[in-house]
Amino acid sequence: FDETQLHSQALIVDGENLQKQIDELATFSDTPVPSVTRVLYTENDVIARRYIKMLMGLAGLSVREDAVGNIFGRWEGYEPNLAPVASGSHIDAIPYSGKYDGVVGVLGAIESINTLRRSGFKPRRSLDIIMFTSEEPTRFGISCLGSRLMAGSEILLKALETTVDNQNISFVDAARSAGYAQEKNDLTSVFLKKGSYAAFVELHIEQGPILEDEGISIGIVTAIAAPASIKVDFEGGGGHAGAVLMPYRNDAGLAAAQLALAVEKHVLESGSIDTVGTVGILDLHPGAINSIPSKSHLEIDTRDIDEERRNKVIKKVHDSAESIAKARGVRLAEFNIINQDPPAISDDSIVKAMISASEELNLSHKLMISRAYHDSLFMARVSPMGMIFIPCFKGYSHKPEEHASVQDISNGVRVLALTLAKLSQK
Amino acid sequence: FDETQLHSQALIVDGENLQKQIDELATFSDTPVPSVTRVLYTENDVIARRYIKMLMGLAGLSVREDAVGNIFGRWEGYEPNLAPVASGSHIDAIPYSGKYDGVVGVLGAIESINTLRRSGFKPRRSLDIIMFTSEEPTRFGISCLGSRLMAGSEILLKALETTVDNQNISFVDAARSAGYAQEKNDLTSVFLKKGSYAAFVELHIEQGPILEDEGISIGIVTAIAAPASIKVDFEGGGGHAGAVLMPYRNDAGLAAAQLALAVEKHVLESGSIDTVGTVGILDLHPGAINSIPSKSHLEIDTRDIDEERRNKVIKKVHDSAESIAKARGVRLAEFNIINQDPPAISDDSIVKAMISASEELNLSHKLMISRAYHDSLFMARVSPMGMIFIPCFKGYSHKPEEHASVQDISNGVRVLALTLAKLSQK
Ligand SMILES: [Mn+2]
Ligand SMILES: [Mn+2]
Ligand SMILES: [Mn+2]
Ligand SMILES: [Mn+2]
Incomplete structure (x- = not known):
């Protein structure tokens, strides 16, 4: 037996224990199961981080954290x-989401x-x-x-000074x-030099329905779609919902709609199935039933595997924001492209x-595209x-119904382990 | 001098002191000047109520409160x-509104x-x-x-048990x-018998631009428009903003828009200038940039001086809610007409x-309609x-720019005083 080589039969995942950990981590949450x-940085996040460091320690890894709390176990x-x-993912979870997104790639x-x-x-090579x-x-x-x-x-370094x-x-x-x-100006210490890692592999639930629909165990990601996010603010005249007649209104809420x-x-x-766009946040001010909205705020997410096509959507959205503002007599107070990242191959x-x-x-697999973005x-x-993608229930993600079976997770962990082993020997 | 009669020259309003009270009351607020x-019932509301009772006491009125906190000074x-x-109005103020709505009619x-x-x-007759x-x-x-x-x-009595x-x-x-x-079942004690008052007169800012535009001091209200309010909930599939492709979405947020x-x-x-409708509240759940809204909530206000015409709008909005839900594959989980009040003459x-x-x-005056509703x-x-209406700056209301001049307020108080005097002698 050559301990630098590895036989696939020797890779035994403790799926039951892993599921227990997933369930336990899910209890560190601001909303009920x-x-x-x-x-980020809330009490439950801090408790969850402590839990991860403990598991890293139990796995015999030496743990360090950088200045923004990225945690490394070597x-x-x-x-x-x-x-x-290296391999890894995230454990933060948006409001009212599920317990597998990110978590599967860390635990x-x-x-x-x-x-x-x-x-x-x-x-x-060392494994991080x-x-x-x-x-x-x-x-x-x-x-x-x-x-x-x-x-x-x-x-980002600059932005974090005022965020x-x-x-x-x-x-x-x-x-x-x-x-x-702890030291105000040490955030550059987080930067990694190019070449710091020989390889990085992330395990994640698919967050789409393809693997489940086709009965395939493993998705091998060839590219990650390019996301962009935009914040928009409209400002109008506001006023009393009874007293201001329709022709005199500059309704910032209707501009947002x-x-x-x-x-x-x-x-x-x-024209492409790969282009998506979402308004996940839409806030009205002052937010009273008898008040015409004087301000509105939207946050828009749009993605594509084709960067140019996605940027064309952004351009059109900007043009629309301007023409809507003009037509309604409201002010386009902000149209801020927060990030507009290129895709990754x-x-x-x-x-x-x-x-x-x-x-x-002996696991069925297919090449695929990641439509969600990831730390990768x-x-x-x-x-x-x-x-590495694994199937998840109906492609659900970012909601409580998000689910992946112990069997599928264990398959993913085995492929990850064998891939890390191969890459570490190179 | 017959002290049951009153000469208009004898009616001297202390406008400066009244303005001071308006300014002081405005400081009892959850948001800055x-x-x-x-x-209602927040700390600042309770402090403001104490202030009103103090002023009533200083005016020699005997004060009582009913079980929900209506305050009477006799x-x-x-x-x-x-x-x-009787005469009166309210002092509660919606978020980020101004200092005159209601307050002018109490102070x-x-x-x-x-x-x-x-x-x-x-x-x-006694004056309340x-x-x-x-x-x-x-x-x-x-x-x-x-x-x-x-x-x-x-x-309402029934609703308050579970609200x-x-x-x-x-x-x-x-x-x-x-x-x-203090006693759970005593809210019927708030009810007034018909005929409890010989007359009720409310002084209020116009909340519209007519008096200011036409340079008229006093509006005499002949009717109050009929308001209705509606709460609507849509429920859709939600999901990840990157992973769920457009044809598979049931976006509750877009249904709301x-x-x-x-x-x-x-x-x-x-077709009538008198019909108005407003969406002042529009909430998305979970409210994250990378999450397709799985739930949305709207609150709709619609008013008219013609009850039938307003009810026709409500019917059409209901039909639209149903057809939008059907077209988007979302569920119209609630369409609740909270109130649908008749107009008052x-x-x-x-x-x-x-x-x-x-x-x-010697004050210029005109007959007019109230498009905002009131306790009246x-x-x-x-x-x-x-x-009784008085002019207000640009017709603004429900926002910080709401304003009425000391002169206009004092004129309104003089008309109110003389009207109460006349009615009390009948
Ligand atoms: Mn996520
Ligand atoms: Mn993730
Ligand atoms: Mn009001
Ligand atoms: Mn009012």
Whole structure:
């Protein structure tokens, strides 16, 4: 038995224990089961982080955290000077979402380490398991905050100096309250040099229906769709809902309603099934039944696997916002493209390693595109990247009904373990 | 000098002091000046109530409160067995509104008493100054809560047993925390018998631009438009904003946006300038940028001076809600007409008294319709009713820019004082 090599039969995942951990992590939530709400640097986030560090410790990993709370657990390889191989995901959860998004890629990666250890394997390159800070944009409106900063975003670095949440708490104060960012100016310490990792692989639920529909165990991601997010504010005259007659109104709420429908229209006009657009946030001010909205705020998410096509949608949405404002006599006070990220392409040799791993484990698999974005999108800027998808119930995600079976999760963990093993020996 | 008669020259209003009171009352607010936010039974509402009772005391009125916190200050007449004459309004203020709506009719009525006393007048019928509880629907979604209950609404009585605010605090618990509703089943004690008052007159800012535009001092209200309010809930599939492709969506947020625009369309179709409709509240759930809305909630206000025409709008909005739900594959989970009140007509003899008072005071005046509703709408069910309007800046209301000049307010108080004097002698 060559302990640097690995036989697929030796990879035994403790699925039952992994499910227990998933269920336990889900209880650290601001909303009751089956929903999960875990927001960056809140009490439940801090408790959940403690839980992850404990599991990393039990898996024999040496744990460190960076200045924004990205957590790293390292299994040192026998050639520790080589660039390590990494895997990881996030555990933050948007309001009223489910317990598998992100979590499978963190707890599953830790279990992949346990699996490799049990098999007797010893890695050549070190293996890092990463829990990324705030993949979800819930609190500060910034998605993939941790991985984006690791990837060296100077724009984000700058933005974090002035970013506040909707309670006007600054990012830095929030981070400090959770024990991070102790030195104000040390956030560049989060940056990773290009080449810091030899490979990065993320395990994740598909968040789409394809694998379940086709009865396939493993999705091998070849590209991640390019997301953009936009914040829009309209300002109008407001006034009393009884007293201001219709011709004298400049209703900021109706401008928002029109723009929401325009987003849908422009997305459908793209003609491609791959273009999507969503208005997930629409707030009216003052928000009283007998008051004409004087302000409205929308947050728009649009994505495509084709960056140019997506940017065309953004352009049309902007044109609509301007023409709606003009027609209604309201002011387009803000049209802010918060992020407009390019898509990411998986690394060929990682794709090959994932395919071989699936084949050796006799698991059906297919190449596919990720329509949701992930920390992998940003890790791709500093490391060769790949992603492993597993089926999930009806493609549901970001809601309490989100579910993946123990069997499918265990299959994913086995493919991840074997892929990490292969990549670590290179 | 006959002290039961009154000469218009003797009516001296202390406008400066009245303005001071208006400014002081505005500081009892949950939001900073110039905005006012004063919500039923909150700390600032309780403080403001204390302030009103103090001013009533200083005006020599004997104060009592009923079980929901309607406050009455009485100046006993020399024939105390006759039905009294009353005046009053509200001091609650919707979020981020102004300092004159309602307040002018409470502080102004108290000042009308001071004015009458200073003139040496003695009333035959007793005079009651009333501060009504929660004219605005802010906290419990029920407009004119105090006057509606005084008018004997059995429907409201029943509803209050189960009504909760958006923090799930029951009406009864909230009332108790403010010192009211001490005995659970005593809310029928709020009911007034028909004929309890010989007349009710409310002083109020116009909340429209007509008096200011035409340079007229006094509006004499002949009718109050009929308001209706509707709550609507849509429920859809929700899901991840990246992963769920457009054809598979059932977006409850877009259904809400469509209905908001349909409300505007149906109102405009009425063909009458007097028909208005507003969506002041539109909430999305879960309210995250990367989540397709799975639920939406709208609150719709529609009014007209023609009840039938308004009800036709409601019917069309209902039809639209159903067809939008069908087309989008979302569920119309609720379409609840919260109230659908008939209009109120002012009493002839009160209108005549208001006209005579204006003429004797040499103030320009015109007959007009109230497009906003008021506690007078409900007092009209138990008492002959009339309303006095004064000009306000650009017709603004329900926003911080709401303003009425000291001169216009003082004119309104003089007309009110003289009208109350006339009515109390009848
Ligand atoms: Mn997510
Ligand atoms: Mn995720
Ligand atoms: Mn009002
Ligand atoms: Mn009012």
